[in-house]
Amino acid sequence: MKTMIYSDYKTVRSILLQLLVIALIIASILAIPFGDTVASTAMVVAIIDLGAVMNLCAYDDTSDWQRFRLTLPLSRTQVVLGRYASVVLIMIGSAVVAAIIGFVLQMTLSTLGVEGFTLEPLSLMLPEMAIAVMVATCLALLTVAVALPFIMRFGMTKATRFIMVAMVLLYVLGLQGFSSVNSGGMALESLLTSLAGSAASNEALLGSLVGLAGGALLVACVVYVISALVAVRLYKTRQF
């Protein structure tokens, strides 16, 4: 599995740098109209995570690499689990980088006196960043969890059409499920009201939201593990 992670890292290393530069530029531009860096931080995570994974999988399809890789002393299970592990490592890295970028941007823009930016206390900034990073990572993780089994089974080029269909289906079904549970927005509203009501301060409210985002991330991790197990089974039957 180490071989797979190493090859993935070497494959995507230069792309990660390019994605970081792109994310940094877009985050800086978008932070100003939003008046804070929370959305920018989340976007850095999404750009790096999804960009890196898509590039990584696209490289598999070029130059026979995915076929040649199977002639190395690697089992098919190791290839799949290595790829899933590589993605997790990329996501951890992007989360750290995004948080740093968010902090630096917030401090720089507020020091420069850009309108709408104030130097918030760390007790507020930290949970805000944590929520942004966790929610974005959660969404990226779920997206990759849906996409990777298709990619491992069919290859990037062919999988794209299946991923599109799966994403649209999941979106529609998710929306339908959410609205039936939420019954006209009442459930979500009552949850937020109850959170706000029970919180003694802004810090306490943010703490509750961090817990909520952490819970969502945990669920996404479980989905990701299930996705890995499905991908292992699918990859074993793939013909190269």
Place this chain on the structure above:
Amino acid sequence: MENLIEVDQLRKTYADFALEDISFSVEPGMVVGLIGSNGAGKTTTLKLILGLIDKEGGSASVLGQSVDSAMGASVKENIGVVFDSCSFPNSMRVKDIGSLGAMAYKSWDELYFAELCDRFDLAPKKTVGALSRGMGMKLSLAFALAHHPRLLILDEPTAGLDPIAREDLLEILRDYMDDPNHGVLMSSHITSDLDKIADQVICIDDGKVIFNLAQEDIGDKAGIAHVRSGEVASVLAWLKTQGVSSPYVLKQDYETVVLVPDRFEFARSFPGIAVEGSTIESYMTLVLKGGTQ
């Protein structure tokens, strides 16, 4: 000593193509060439041997272990593979490929890889994407050799190489074959390379083995006779007495070309008929294009 590759009645069917009952073996100390026209089934055979696709019938074993998609790492440790193009991601550098090999293979020889890269003028910092096709193939070969495998499986390794690079590559394969435990299975369209290096030649056409002969039977013994129309009947009759019941014959505008299994015997029997030594290419062409009488 057990054969490095043993293939018996191997079968695989696609919608428009079928590999039918392919059987051959690669013994230690032998270079076996796999030849045939495009789409004949050479690459499919190699993929089956490497466990990249599932067989539908027959059996295949590599280094004593049965081949399937779950082929063990211990077997792959002892195989070096080169496909018809450089298979590494374009963004990797030559030195990254070396590190990858060190991580993948227990027996990886870093010094030997560096020596091969030096011999091939492969700069460590150059990315795969910046290499020419020929240089990419050299990198693939260096990677395949640097863990000292017992068996090399090469799919068109000389394709796209200039004559000097091809000669260089063949020289390296000759060095590799100094060890009598080593073996090579190599598919190639450039049959002149196989003339120089192969011990055994297997021709596949339309998914079937057409011939499987020792190279000396083709290059040292067989011949191409250029027969005038009036002499064809007597030549065919003579071939029958030699045990060739269905000789390969190709009718051309001014002559008929006949494949003879022993050109020296033929020259003694027909001193007036021109006969030349055959090459793998001329032999294959006559077998595939010529009809049997």
